[in-house]
Amino acid sequence: xxxxxNLLKKEIKELVRPQLIISLAFTVLLFNFIGQVSKxxxxxxxxxxxxxxxxxxxSAASQALLKGLESAQFKVLDQSGKTxxxxxxxxxxxxxxxxxxxxxxxxxxxRNLQPETIETYSFMRTFSLIGARGQVVVRGVISALNEALxxxxxxxxxxxLDPQSLKNPIKSKDFVVVRDRMAEGSASMVAGLISxxxxxxxxxxxxxxxxxxxxxxxxxxxEKQNKTLETLLTVPIKRTSIITAKMLAAGLxxxxxxxxxxxxxxxxxxxxxxxxxxxxxxxxxxxLMRQLGLTxxxxxxxxxGLSLFLAILVALALAMILGVxxxxxxxxxxxxxxxxxMVMIPYFISLFADINAVSLPVKIFILAIPFSxxxxxxxxxxxxxxxxxxxxxxxxxxxxxxxxxxAARVFSTDKILTMKLRFGKKKAAVA
Amino acid sequence: xxxxxxxxxxxxxxxxxxxxxxxxxxxRAGEVFALIGPNGAGKTTTLRIVATLLTSSAGDITxxxxxxxxxxxxxxxxxxxxxxxAGAYKDxxxxxxxxxxxxxxxxxxxxxxxxxxxAVAITELGDRLKTKVGTYxxxxxxxxxxxxxxxxxxxxxILDEPTSGLDVLNALEVREIVRRYVREGTSVxxxxxxxxxxxxxxxxxxLIDKGRILDSGTPEALKEKHQAKNLEEVFRSxxx
Numbered sequence: 001x002x003x004x005x006n007l008l009k010k011e012i013k014e015l016v017r018p019q020l021i022i023s024l025a026f027t028v029l030l031f032n033f034i035g036q037v038s039k040x041x042x043x044x045x046x047x048x049x050x051x052x053x054x055x056x057x058x059s060a061a062s063q064a065l066l067k068g069l070e071s072a073q074f075k076v077l078d079q080s081g082k083t084x085x086x087x088x089x090x091x092x093x094x095x096x097x098x099x100x101x102x103x104x105x106x107x108x109x110x111r112n113l114q115p116e117t118i119e120t121y122s123f124m125r126t127f128s129l130i131g132a133r134g135q136v137v138v139r140g141v142i143s144a145l146n147e148a149l150x151x152x153x154x155x156x157x158x159x160x161l162d163p164q165s166l167k168n169p170i171k172s173k174d175f176v177v178v179r180d181r182m183a184e185g186s187a188s189m190v191a192g193l194i195s196x197x198x199x200x201x202x203x204x205x206x207x208x209x210x211x212x213x214x215x216x217x218x219x220x221x222x223e224k225q226n227k228t229l230e231t232l233l234t235v236p237i238k239r240t241s242i243i244t245a246k247m248l249a250a251g252l253x254x255x256x257x258x259x260x261x262x263x264x265x266x267x268x269x270x271x272x273x274x275x276x277x278x279x280x281x282x283x284x285x286x287x288l289m290r291q292l293g294l295t296x297x298x299x300x301x302x303x304x305g306l307s308l309f310l311a312i313l314v315a316l317a318l319a320m321i322l323g324v325x326x327x328x329x330x331x332x333x334x335x336x337x338x339x340x341x342m343v344m345i346p347y348f349i350s351l352f353a354d355i356n357a358v359s360l361p362v363k364i365f366i367l368a369i370p371f372s373x374x375x376x377x378x379x380x381x382x383x384x385x386x387x388x389x390x391x392x393x394x395x396x397x398x399x400x401x402x403x404x405x406x407a408a409r410v411f412s413t414d415k416i417l418t419m420k421l422r423f424g425k426k427k428a429a430v431a
Numbered sequence: 432x433x434x435x436x437x438x439x440x441x442x443x444x445x446x447x448x449x450x451x452x453x454x455x456x457x458x459r460a461g462e463v464f465a466l467i468g469p470n471g472a473g474k475t476t477t478l479r480i481v482a483t484l485l486t487s488s489a490g491d492i493t494x495x496x497x498x499x500x501x502x503x504x505x506x507x508x509x510x511x512x513x514x515x516x517a518g519a520y521k522d523x524x525x526x527x528x529x530x531x532x533x534x535x536x537x538x539x540x541x542x543x544x545x546x547x548x549x550a551v552a553i554t555e556l557g558d559r560l561k562t563k564v565g566t567y568x569x570x571x572x573x574x575x576x577x578x579x580x581x582x583x584x585x586x587x588x589i590l591d592e593p594t595s596g597l598d599v600l601n602a603l604e605v606r607e608i609v610r611r612y613v614r615e616g617t618s619v620x621x622x623x624x625x626x627x628x629x630x631x632x633x634x635x636x637x638l639i640d641k642g643r644i645l646d647s648g649t650p651e652a653l654k655e656k657h658q659a660k661n662l663e664e665v666f667r668s669x670x671x
Contacts, residue, residue: 002534003534003535006534006535008522010523010531014522017522062439064547152522201593226518226519226521227514227517227518228518228519228520230479230484230512230514231513231514231517231532231579233483233484234482234483234484234507234510234511234512235532235536236507236508236535237508237534237535238504244462254434320637347612398603413486414484414485414486417479417484417485418445429573
């Protein structure tokens with residue numbers, strides 16, 4: 001145990017270098033900074049926005065439209081008395097994001113039930129989505145006005161009837177059924193909320209696999225490059241202890257690094273997503289998910305944690321073998337690519353398709369990748385597919401054991417010194 | 432004199448390539464035994480097998496009366512190996528490196544201190560041991576590694592080309608250190624293609640070429656047998 005601790009300490013010290021600490025601190029600060037800037041932009045976009053309005057009509061109806069915009073947190077700059085071209089020029093040079101042109105006769109047309117056109121000119125000084133939000137809100141206001149005007153007209157002409165019933169004779173009431181539970185809500189809302197809840201799983205997995213694997217591969221490759229491996233292999237410590245020490249050190253440092261990056265990432269996403277999340281909660285999303293039983297309890301989190309942990313172990317064992325194949329630090333960097341693809345394939349497929357619904361060969365291919373299983377765990381927990389979960393966990397465990405046995409065999413035989421993979425070159429003869 | 436190491440019929444192949452074709456030799460207690468021969472003769476392969484890094488394809492090795500293949504952990508406790516192109520962890524300070532290596536062998540903190548003190552004395556690097564290994568010259572690194580190999584007073588020190596790449600003065604110092612430690616009871620198995628160095632350092636030598644031992648004995652006996660002035664001439668004579 002003393003020898004193992006000695007080696008483990010050395011491995012951790014080699015990984016936790018000033019460069020790593022500086023890089024982590026820099027990322028936290030940078031993400032936090034971007035998050036704060038984004039948050040301000042979002043607040044600005046959600047706050048009072050300046051638009052210009054050229055009211056060429058001056059009727060009560062046009063004034064009502066502008067008042068409606070003011071109540072929707074718009075600061076309206078009046079361009080009355082100008083021509084359309086002059087108004088466009090003035091608005092373009094000012095701070096207005098949008099110019100609204102209400103044509104002459106707008107009020108009269110509405111009274112005579114003639115459709116009238118309002119022109120909007122958006123000044124795109126940036127191509128960000130937040131920048132284009134002004135026009136969306138104006139459309140919302142116009143739509144609300146349309147609704148109010150048509151309602152008042154119907155009320156006037158058919159006072160005994162409810163305008164809503166006339167406009168929408170068929171109404172729908174949406175229910176979502178998940179297993180034995182049912183709740184009122186839309187399927188798209190549930191799918192959206194689930195993907196929001198599960199968003200962090202692939203990100204966490206990718207981060208940890210990326211960092212830990214890179215550390216293990218580099219740790220073995222650096223021993224080879226610095227010519228320290230041969231000496232290490234002749235000291236009185238079991239080969240399995242060498243493997244375990246390297247994997248454990250990389251796992252611990254990778255976990256902490258990923259944790260720090262996640263913290264930084266949360267600061268970044270938090271800046272943008274806070275408002276949206278609040279809106280989702282207000283819309284009753286949380287209550288709907290609770291009613292459908294689509295929330296994680298302690299067991300759920302434990303299963304998810306176990307699945308992530310097994311995926312990390314598989315990644316570390318695989319990285320250990322790849323590290324042996326690498327000749328030096330540079331080739332170790334190439335070795336990490338296949339592992340990245342193995343994590344990215346299930347990630348992208350889970351973004352665009354339902355893994356459970358793809359064709360059988362594709363499904364077998366995806367399930368054969370050990371890293372696919374943590375992606376599937378959360379939806380399998382929600383859907384009660386415990387057999388699938390147990391199968392996934394067992395499969396990852398088997399893959400891990402096979403890889404560790406293989407790695408131990410490689411470390412205990414000549415292969416540790418003779419096995420190598422060169423890109424674009426023939427296998428080297430051993431001296 | 433008892434044998435520390437007995438090697439019989441040692442063979443090693445890498446796929447279709449044969450590195451050793453069945454070699455025999457013994458290392459006695461308290462002697463320096465050298466394998467000499469040109470590059471690619473099989474010296475490093477032999478040392479790597481004895482150091483438990485490689486496994487033999489055939490043959491028997493007995494170390495301190497025990498089966499070398501069956502008890503690699505026992506062998507690793509009693510030997511130390513200095514590879515030809517060995518390096519030390521560049522980000523470690525010299526002293527930390529010695530403590531790290533001593534920790535694998537020492538049973539108590541006192542023993543660890545003894546090992547490190549001995550290594551510090553061997554290196555003669557003084558305060559430079561408090562700086563990172565990455566800043567050392569080749570000679571300094573080699574002395575550090577040799578000190579690491581000898582500090583535990585191993586039963587058998589396996590030194591592959593111990594003076595490889597060193598200048599005349601550093602090579603001389605390394606040879607003197609090796610001789611001094613043999614007097615303290617460590618047996619040495621070393622390899623070199625520098626035959627003059629071997630003549631100065633070794634008690635007995637084996638001439639090896641293309642995976643076969645051509646001849647073996649004390650340098651004096653070999654010179655007399657082949658009527659040669661030095662081991663280089665002995666080697667040339669053995670090849671005929």
